[in-house]
Amino acid sequence: MNHEKTMTIARKRGFLWSSFEIYSGVAGFVDYGPLGATLKNKIMSRWREYYVVREGFYEIESPTIMPEEALKASGHVDHFNDPMTQCKECMDVYRADHIIEDATGRDVEGLENQELTEIISSEGIRCPRCGGHLTHVWSYNLMFQTLIGAKGKKTGYLRPETAQGIFIPFKRLLRFFRNRLPFGVVQLGKSYRNEISPRQGVIRLREFTQAEAEIFVHPEDKTHPDFESVRDDVLRLYPASSQEEGLEPFEITAGEALERGIISSEVLTYHLCLARRFLMDIGVPEEALRFRQHLPTEMAHYAIDCWDVEALTDAYGWIEIIGIADRTDYDLKSHAEHSGEDLRVFIEYDEPRKIRKRVVKAEMGRLGPRFRKDAARIVEALAEKDPEEIEEALMKEGKYLLELDREFEILPDDVTFQEVEETITGEKVYPHVIEPSFGIDRIIYTLLLHSCVEEEDRTYFRLPPHVAPVEVTVLPLVNRDEMVDVAVKIKRDLRKNGFIAEFDSSGTIGRRYARSDEIGVPFAVTVDHQTLEDGTVTLRRRDDCSQIRVGIDDLKSTLMDLIRGC
Numbered sequence: 001m002n003h004e005k006t007m008t009i010a011r012k013r014g015f016l017w018s019s020f021e022i023y024s025g026v027a028g029f030v031d032y033g034p035l036g037a038t039l040k041n042k043i044m045s046r047w048r049e050y051y052v053v054r055e056g057f058y059e060i061e062s063p064t065i066m067p068e069e070a071l072k073a074s075g076h077v078d079h080f081n082d083p084m085t086q087c088k089e090c091m092d093v094y095r096a097d098h099i100i101e102d103a104t105g106r107d108v109e110g111l112e113n114q115e116l117t118e119i120i121s122s123e124g125i126r127c128p129r130c131g132g133h134l135t136h137v138w139s140y141n142l143m144f145q146t147l148i149g150a151k152g153k154k155t156g157y158l159r160p161e162t163a164q165g166i167f168i169p170f171k172r173l174l175r176f177f178r179n180r181l182p183f184g185v186v187q188l189g190k191s192y193r194n195e196i197s198p199r200q201g202v203i204r205l206r207e208f209t210q211a212e213a214e215i216f217v218h219p220e221d222k223t224h225p226d227f228e229s230v231r232d233d234v235l236r237l238y239p240a241s242s243q244e245e246g247l248e249p250f251e252i253t254a255g256e257a258l259e260r261g262i263i264s265s266e267v268l269t270y271h272l273c274l275a276r277r278f279l280m281d282i283g284v285p286e287e288a289l290r291f292r293q294h295l296p297t298e299m300a301h302y303a304i305d306c307w308d309v310e311a312l313t314d315a316y317g318w319i320e321i322i323g324i325a326d327r328t329d330y331d332l333k334s335h336a337e338h339s340g341e342d343l344r345v346f347i348e349y350d351e352p353r354k355i356r357k358r359v360v361k362a363e364m365g366r367l368g369p370r371f372r373k374d375a376a377r378i379v380e381a382l383a384e385k386d387p388e389e390i391e392e393a394l395m396k397e398g399k400y401l402l403e404l405d406r407e408f409e410i411l412p413d414d415v416t417f418q419e420v421e422e423t424i425t426g427e428k429v430y431p432h433v434i435e436p437s438f439g440i441d442r443i444i445y446t447l448l449l450h451s452c453v454e455e456e457d458r459t460y461f462r463l464p465p466h467v468a469p470v471e472v473t474v475l476p477l478v479n480r481d482e483m484v485d486v487a488v489k490i491k492r493d494l495r496k497n498g499f500i501a502e503f504d505s506s507g508t509i510g511r512r513y514a515r516s517d518e519i520g521v522p523f524a525v526t527v528d529h530q531t532l533e534d535g536t537v538t539l540r541r542r543d544d545c546s547q548i549r550v551g552i553d554d555l556k557s558t559l560m561d562l563i564r565g566c
């Protein structure tokens, strides 16, 4: 369906509104109206059902404001930038890569600012609004900065992604999962990015909702215990090589994509399949989806493999709605380095292993008299050090400086080096992280766009019953008191039993059906003359307008099967 028509209905019927409208609005913010908020909650509940209930991951909730140190460690303070340019005449700002892509059709993601500046100049690209000249390109950090505390001495940022809130308490999470890999943790919530020119409505917001899973796996074991259940799923893939050669996406089973090495690991392939299943479950048609692999120029240097789930839109072409990446050990390693905490996991071997290693032995007879009360801790610290480092310093410099709370000078005769055999039971490793990162707002946009159906005499959202914001409308055939009373009672009874039911008695029955259809209500119950005689009602399906008669007493169980059975 077409963007304009879908958005008109979405606005009119209370799904999505521009925020702060009475104050002229602010780009990049959106209000979910009553139906939009219910739809969003249902989609998020469904997501939880997939990832928390079925996959067995656990959900956590961390603050949306984060201290600078944490985002410095994650790389966001220094690198979470977009290339920006400004019109010298009207002062409007633009994302340089987007403006070039729009003007030339070239994909320039990953190019340096200098290269972008040169393209703008050589292609004669001007301000799309007023035709003015554009400035050189510079890096603009996307995070919203704030000050923490009454004296405002500590710099903080609104989180640009929910993921970091999972990496930071990793040690506690590891203990919660009894020090065993693999395990998965999810977080759903708001993220904030001060996007340069959010002109694309709900798909480029400054405040948006993410649902992210961080799955911690052994770096040498990227299998998935349930891979067989998705092996035959068919994925539409657009690998980097096909993009580079100008080829089209193609369909392939998950099993074959893995065997041919198109997707780097079993666990990553499994998560591509799971994302596809989830999207189809909530009503996004398969034809509107493809999996596009990141090109080497756009992939983060630390990642092994990244795939964007993209959805087709008439207004914006293919848009990324989910990113699924193998982020290796990058995040945990950098948080470990910046915080000084050991964020590795001890992996026990199946069988203990014997190893030979070189150790340093301190000569207490020499160190004792010289360092007295400090001698014991010096001996302990030396045993922890890398013997090669000490040996090299002693050979080259004639001394080794041991840094504790102060410096201690160790001389060649203070230590000896020995080869010993040791039995070790395991080793410490940084887990690798598989990250499916869902943008809930873009998914809702895609769902509304693709479920909006225009037929001869009606336009409606064909939302699956389990995600439709209103599940059933109860209507009296005509506005006679007896029928209205029964209809109101049925609606109340359905609400008490957990159904989202509405009552509608305004206009003709045709208008009521049309209104109910338009917002995607999958079922309508009509109280008519026969109801008053035999206690049955008509149950009408939105999609094909077919009707069946059901006893009022059976209505709940029938609806339960129809809605929850999906």
Ligand SMILES: Nc1ncnc2c1ncn2[C@@H]1O[C@H](COP(=O)(O)OP(=O)(O)OP(=O)(O)O)[C@@H](O)[C@H]1O
Pocket: 161, 193, 195, 202, 203, 204, 205, 206, 208, 209, 210, 320, 321, 322, 323, 437, 438, 439, 440, 441, 442, 443
């Ligand atoms: N400004 C935004 N508005 C709405 N959703 C967003 C926005 N930025 C990211 N998302 C959503 O969060 C998901 C994961 O975030 P990620 O950091 O991978 O996005 P991204 O690659 O930076 O997106 P883009 O390249 O479109 O800016 C995206 O797939 C998208 O659905």
